[in-house]
Amino acid sequence: MSQAAKPLSEGDIAACNVLPAFEASLRFGATEDELADRIGWRRKALLEPDARVSGASTYQHMELMYSKPRYAEFVIAAVRAYDVKSLGVVGLACKTVPNIGVAMACHARFQKLTNRTATYETGLRDDGLYIREQREDPSLGSELISDYTLLVAIRLLSLLSDAPIPVRAMYSRRARMPARERALYEETLGAAVTTGAARAELVLDPGVLALGVRKADAEMEGYFRGVLEDALPRPDEAPELLVSVQAVIRDHLQQGAPTLGQVARVMGLGERTLQRRLSEFGVGFQALLDDTRKTLAEGYLKQPALTLAEVAYLLGFVEQASFFRAFRRWYGVTPQAYRMSIALR
Structure with missing residues (x-):
């Protein structure tokens, strides 16, 4: 077990995200003193307005509970304790949008306001709609939290949706999973769990994107969107280097997606120097390029006069299909679906 994390250090995760797991752990073998001593979680601190915890402490919490006799039952109980407000204002915003596809897009845009320990990628393959987690920490606690997070995702989508969420498969980063745990997860999901995957992943029926959200409210959606947009870091709050790189990317997109070397030359830097300096901020050039395109795409699609082909061109895509x-x-x-959802607001 690694050294206990400070209770509210590093600010990776809003405390509302971990309260269901905190409460469930008290029912499955942990005590409040143990949680305070081993991982630094104290109920009073977790209930403070705007309280946050470190990502490391969530990994340590899972490792602690994994050492208890009924870990699988603890996980299922914690998952069932989640409601939409467990994601804070981001969850409440998702509750107001018209369909699950837009809810997933809303979560993708604003997730880091409440949780910065992982990122999520969605897309379509032949076997269905996938939600893939990106989490680099190789520890057991990190692997356990990956499985837990996927189960929570289905719980929250089920609470939002006006119909059942059809799950086709779940993939776990863990090399092995006890039979009892696997059986409980498969019963909860209604789908098989495969271990030994490179990334934690869910595969859903693509039809889930069109499922309506039960409490959709266009007026409230507009309000929450404004609140969340205001909460996102402004460009002038970001490191100057990252702002400069994204500005160069924006200026050159109409000539096609710029390369790291091209951006470095414009900035008067060597390619390796720019790559090293970006890595100091924990970001790669391709991620910055992708994020810049993603942000611009949302803005362009709000302009009805722009065709989709024009949007693709403005974002530096050679082919509309790539966009x-x-x-x-x-x-x-x-x-098209995103633009239609905007028009319906």
Whole structure:
């Protein structure tokens, strides 16, 4: 077991995200003193307004509970304790949108306001709609939290949806999973769990994107969108280097997607120097290029005068089909569907 994390250090995760697991762990072998001593979680601190915890502490929590006799039952109980407000204002915003596809897009855009320990990618393959988690920490706690997070995702989608969520498969990063745990997960999902995957992943029926959200409310959606947009870091709050790189990318997209070398030359830097300096901020050039295109795409699609072909050109895509594939990966829906959802607001 790694050293206990400070209770509210690093600010990776809003405390509302971990409260269901905190409460469930008290029912399955942990005590409040143990949680405070081992991982630094104290009820009073977790209930403070705007309280946050470290990602490391969530991994340690899962490792602690994994050492208890009924870990699988703890996971299912914690998952069932989640409701939409467990994601804070991001969850409440998702509750107001017209369909699950837009809800997934909303979560993708604003997720880092409440949880910065992982990112999620969605897209379509022959076997269905996938939600893939990107989490680099190789520890057991990280692998356990990956499985837990996928189960929570289905729980929250089920609460939002006006119809059942059809799951086709779940893939776990863990090399092995006890039979009892696998059986409980498969019973919960209604689908097989495969271990030994490179990334944690869910595969859903693509029809899930069109499922309506039960509490959709266009007026409230507009309100929450405004609140969340205001909460996102402004460009002038980002490191100057990242702002400069994204500005160069934006200026050159109409000539096609710029390369790292091209951007470095414009900035008067060597390619390796720019790559190294970006890595110091924990970001790669391709991620910045992707994020810049994603942000611009949302703005362009709000302009009805622009055709989809024109939007693809403005984003530096050689082919419209490439833009469509990228947009599905970013938001889980097609550009047409996203534009229609905007028109209905």
